[in-house]
Amino acid sequence: MSEFFTSGNAVVFILAVVGVEGAWLAYLGRWDLVRMLVPGAILLLAVHAALTGGPWWQVAAWLTASLPAHLYDLYRRFPDGRQSLTGSSGKR
Structure with missing residues (x-):
């Protein structure tokens, strides 16, 4: 099982x-x-590169590539920038 991971x-x-x-x-x-x-x-690809002994720059490249994808997801999820993760509008 250890070899599998x-x-x-x-x-x-x-x-x-x-x-x-x-x-x-x-x-x-x-x-x-x-x-x-x-x-x-994309983060899983970074984990794969790290586990299989990939060069450091490959792990760093996958980690870096995940950031714009994550930021785009947040931008699409919260387009006005005010909505919190709990679903409230942020207004009092």
């Missing part, structure tokens, strides 16, 4: 599950939820 195969399995989930959500037309999967999938 240290070889990166666990991450590949999780990425496959996320890919199937994304395809299913896209089929259902839930692009808002597909958009939420992208930053996590």
Whole structure:
């Protein structure tokens, strides 16, 4: 079982599950939820690179690539910038 994780195969399995989930959500037309999967999938690629002994710059590149994807997701989720994560409008 240890080899399954240290070889990166666990991450590949999780990425496959996320890919199937994304395809299913896209089929259902839930692009808002597909958009939420992208930053996590990119972070999984960084984990895979780290576990499989990839060069440091590859891990850093995946981590860096996840930031714009995450920021875009936040921008689309909270377009006016005032809504909090709890769902309130931020107005008193």
